[in-house]
Amino acid sequence: MRWFWIDRFEEFVSGESARTVKNVSLAEEHLDDYNQTWPYMPPPLMIEGLAQTGGLLLGQISDFRARVVLAKVGRASFEKLARPGDRLTYDIRFLSQQVDGAIAEGTILLNDEPLGMVELVFATLSGPEFEKVELFQPHEFLRMLRSMRLFDVARYSDGSPVAIPEHLLAAERAFLSVNCP
Amino acid sequence: MASNDEVFEKVREALVDALAVDDSDVVPGATMVGDLGAESIDFLDIVYRLEKAFGISISRGELFPDDILTNAEYVSDGKVTASGLAQLKARMPFADLSKFEQNPLVQDFGNLLTVKDLCNYVQTKLA
Structure with a gap:
């Protein structure tokens, strides 16, 4: 199973905010795993969707070189349940950014109606113990970003587009030259 | 200027929210790590809440x-x-x-x- 809990980006303002969507489908096995008789989207996986949205928003600031992880979930509230056929919208906005992480506020819409909110704390892993730690293979990471159509909508606050970082393109070229010569 | 009591109450509220501890645990002599269980990432959260509560700016390395x-x-x-x-x-x-x-x-x-x-x-x- 792919650990992708967002389907695509709809808005992305570098260093500020992002909006993604997730369509809930009965084809997803985790719905049965969570509650077989009355399937609905597990709220923890909505948090993961917000975390992926916010983590990519934070990672982009460093051209996706920083190792970003969800470090902590503050308050979280869910007013409704999302069922197969529903569309979830995840909005993330940074409240504070420091060199070692960020605080974000996430809101969730269910078919454009408020569903819940979550406070998230992201950390960037730095220090010698993490220097050789790769959270993702760069070419796979770029493929994921392309699949989520992040670069289709990503903009800086002045409206200029966010380009794909050269180091990710280089990794993709290197992968393709070996696997698809 | 805020009184000591006012500052303490706001600090207590920030710590209760950031660390999910009880009001009664937050006493002046409590240590952040040993008594209140703060981990390194919590300080990011605490700093943010203090900045918001008091309208101040805390730069990295100033508090720690x-x-x-x-x-x-x-x-x-x-x-x-x-x-x-x-x-x-x-x-x-x-x-x-x-x-x-x-x-x-x-x-x-x-x-x-x-x-x-x-x-x-x-x-x-x-x-």
Whole structure:
């Protein structure tokens, strides 16, 4: 199973905010795993969707070189349940950014109606113990970003587009030259 | 200027929210790490909540000058040197370092800060 809990980006303002969507489908096995008789989207996986949205928003600031992880979930509230056929919208906005992480506020819409909110704390892993730690293979990471159509909508606050970082393109070229010569 | 009680109440609220501890746990003498269970990532959250509660700006290293502890000039055999202690005192006038001074092990520094120190720090920022 792919650990992708967002389907695509709809808005992305570098260093500020992002909006993604997730369509809930009965084809997803985790719905049965969570509650077989009355399937609905597990709220923890909505948090993961917000975390992926916010983590990519934070990672982009460093051209996706920083190792970003969800470090902590503050308050979280869910007013409704999302069922197969529903569309979830995840909005993330940074409240504070420091060199070692960020605080974000996430809101969730269910078919454009408020569903819940979550406070998230992201950390960037730095220090010698993490220097050789790769959270993702760069070419796979770029493929994921392309699949989520992040670069289709990503903009800086002045409206200029966010380009794909050269180091990710280089990794993709290197992968393709070996696997698809 | 906020009274000591007002500062304490806001600090307490920030710590309760950030650390999910009970109001009653947040007393002036409680240490952030040992008594309230703060982990390193919690300080990011705490700093944000203090900034928001008091309308102040806290730059990195101001509240927790860990750069001193990673500077070979100020650390020897796992202990902060006399010049390192002088630096810490200069950078942390809000903290009571008297106990730490007796055996200044770097590993113990993380558990130095108390709720009272945090309140003192906020008062210096508001002054």
